[in-house]
Amino acid sequence: MVLKQLELQNFRLHKNTSLNFSDKLNLIIGGNGQGKTTILEAIYYLCTTKNLILASESDVVSLNENFFDTKGNFADLTNDESRVFYDSTKNKKSVFLNDKQITNSAEIIGKFPIVSLIQSDHAITLGAPADRRKFVDSVISQVSKTYLEILIEYNKILRQRSVILWKLKENYDKNLLDELDAWTVSLINAGTEIIKYRISFVNDFNKYLLKSYSQIVENLETPKIIYNTVSENIDSIKENFIDNINSAHNDELRRAMNLVGPHRDDFLFFINDLELKRFGSQGQHKTFQIALRFGQFYYIKDKLGKTPIFLMDDVFGELDTYRSEKISQHLNEIGQSFITMTDFSRVEELNLSKESNIIKVENGKTKIIN
Amino acid sequence: MLIAEPLQKAIDELSKLPSIGKKTAQRLAIHILKDDKESVESLINSLRDLKEKIKLCNECFNIATEDKCDVCKSNKRDRSIICVVEDPSDVISIEKTNEYNGLYHVLGGVLNPLAGVTVEKLKIKELLERVKNEEVKEIILALNPDAEGDATSLYLTKILKEAHIKVTRIARGLPIGGDLEFADSATIGRAFIGRIEL
């Protein structure tokens, strides 16, 4: 699947921008704050309805305007137009697929698969367990709508259950305990499904990670993800879940918190059996982050049978020549990609093929220079 | 802008109705204004009757015109089965399938602590009273298969089993997130046939 054309209106610095893209590599070059990441931000909206850098919609609207509008034409077996419109006077975002309004963003997720490698990815290896769960959940959700639905349901159960826990803390009542039991069973049922999905994802994904990682580094290093959850054995998840939640009962009541379940899981990253978080160098962290994203790309491609769009925001600045070259080899192979760069002098390292497209961005104005 | 007060009042009242915006309310008010006197009288009477003559069945809490609803009054229904639903519109959906011949029990909602709905806000005590009657052999739970519907089913299963009664649940053939009210009859019908014992 490729994005053929993009239109932006009142989208940050872009008052009115229309761009045609190459099916291969699209290089977007410009200084800081000129509006190059904004193009990735718009593409990400069209594929996911969400903001790439978790900015709020009102921040995206150009100064002194009260809406933004972005449209993209995608070509696969069919042609599809995705459109995201935001009205800041009503604080309302509307999403359209082929001119038909969509109310549930799940209808679009997975239709235009996308993988993004951005600055904030450092949180995946360096940040909190929540950052790693978010990475894993987003990858599985892109290939399984059922997983996304169970996840949404699970989060709702957590909120409902914590209301009951609060009530019990305020006023201990036997009837309320029966009600808590009902939510606990719901939590265990949905949570067990989530854990099963995650276990089989990690098993599968480790192969993709290994392959991507070995294509970027010179020396022999073996990366690995280990999933830390209520049970290592897929057959005893429910049993262990029940045991753990029973033994946490008093703590849960005392703290009025959901203390057991996949919302507290972590994913540990290893290189050659050494934990990355404790022993990894800066370079290893960076390589791991990149390999996770390339792994995600091939994983989604295999599972969905559709080639995702690849976004990469200002990553080359931090890389040495060897890894830059390795990554650009990758980029020439994967399909359609959008890469931002501040430094024009490093373009040579990329070994651009004839089909690539170079777009120069200055103060919200774009120019194709090939 | 000056609008005659009675007209403005009518627009305000109409726009309080679900899915009626200001514009639609205005159109409806003007339409009623232009309509002949008999039609308007008939509309007013039908609304008054709706409020005055319709009440909740004192046995199952379905919509009724007398103390008991048509289902509870009928002598053709199987009184040994009670189907538990969230609200009266679910009764209408299930009746349309012609697959079910037992009685109903309308809970008036599902457990939803975030919205302040806990056990005592629902007609659960009344359900337990009904199952004490020896005639009742089976309870079918037909709540929507979302987080709240599931938790409510689990809660009811637990307390009904303590009362030693057979509990079944309609199968999850329904679209997730789709309300029973909007599912087509065939889907609900199939879900009924495939119900499972809990």
Ligand SMILES: [Zn+2]
């Ligand atoms: Zn009745």
